[in-house]
Amino acid sequence: MRKIAAGNWKMHGSRLQLDHIKALAERHKEAACDIIICPPAAFVSLARDYAGPLEIGAQDCHSEEKGAYTGDISAQMLAELGATHVIVGHSERRAGHGESNATVCAKARAAQKAGLIPIICIGETLEERKAGAAQHVIKEQLDDSLPEASDSTPFVVAYEPVWAIGTGMVPRLEEIDEIHQLCRSELRRSHPMLADETPLLYGGSVKGSNAAEIFSVADVDGALVGGASLKAEDFSPIIEALEQS
Ligand code: 13P
Numbered sequence: 001m002r003k004i005a006a007g008n009w010k011m012h013g014s015r016l017q018l019d020h021i022k023a024l025a026e027r028h029k030e031a032a033c034d035i036i037i038c039p040p041a042a043f044v045s046l047a048r049d050y051a052g053p054l055e056i057g058a059q060d061c062h063s064e065e066k067g068a069y070t071g072d073i074s075a076q077m078l079a080e081l082g083a084t085h086v087i088v089g090h091s092e093r094r095a096g097h098g099e100s101n102a103t104v105c106a107k108a109r110a111a112q113k114a115g116l117i118p119i120i121c122i123g124e125t126l127e128e129r130k131a132g133a134a135q136h137v138i139k140e141q142l143d144d145s146l147p148e149a150s151d152s153t154p155f156v157v158a159y160e161p162v163w164a165i166g167t168g169m170v171p172r173l174e175e176i177d178e179i180h181q182l183c184r185s186e187l188r189r190s191h192p193m194l195a196d197e198t199p200l201l202y203g204g205s206v207k208g209s210n211a212a213e214i215f216s217v218a219d220v221d222g223a224l225v226g227g228a229s230l231k232a233e234d235f236s237p238i239i240e241a242l243e244q245s
Pocket of ligand 1: 164166203205225228
């Protein structure tokens with residue numbers, strides 16, 4: 001399986017910032033991993049023009065193909081703009097937009113139907129971890145957010161503990177290992193055809209300085225990076241660490 005370095009720009013960036021995509025495309029022409037940049041939807045098309053061998057993803061899509069959904073964007077529209085991937089179920093959408101596992105699952109299916117690869121995010125809150133419920137929450141999110149096993153269309157899973165996002169706090173490597181192993185074994189049970197080919201990304205305060213040790217964990221197949229993906233000089237060392245892992 002090709003490993004993945006994905007950057008989630010969230011609601012950051014501008015036309016000028018797209019120069020960072022150009023710089024990454026030049027620096028990582030023949031990368032040994034897939035590099036996916038997910039800018040705000042408004043910039044997907046322009047970003048595609050700059051991205052060369054890099055792939056472009058979006059950060060969300062609607063679960064319906066079309067309709068009276070003011071302000072929303074369909075997976076098909078994103079595909080037409082040149083996106084190949086779309087993040088669904090990010091904790092900022094689950095918490096800020098009330099997205100349930102069922103909504104996330106419907107979005108993932110819509111993405112697949114439009115030919116996009118969904119990057120499906122899961123992760124426990126600090127309260128859930130402190131209560132010893134992390135494994136239970138992850139299992140439930142996997143059970144209810146992933147598309148049906150009967151469909152052999154690929155997807156990506158990103159484990160992003162909510163408390164590690166944008167905080168500088170990173171779980172211990174044993175904790176990352178435990179959840180990634182759990183994800184892999186759950187996938188083997190629920191999606192036997194895809195399980196070993198499904199990339200499992202870690203996300204939450206990944207930086208150049210901690211990337212290599214995170215990538216040394218057995219079932220970590222890449223990262224979903226927020227803040228450190230905004231500038232080429234910050235994202236490049238993460239890509240290089242992944243290539244060397
Ligand atoms: P940070 O890398 O800024 O912690 O964000 C992680 C994230 O939410 C990526 O989707």
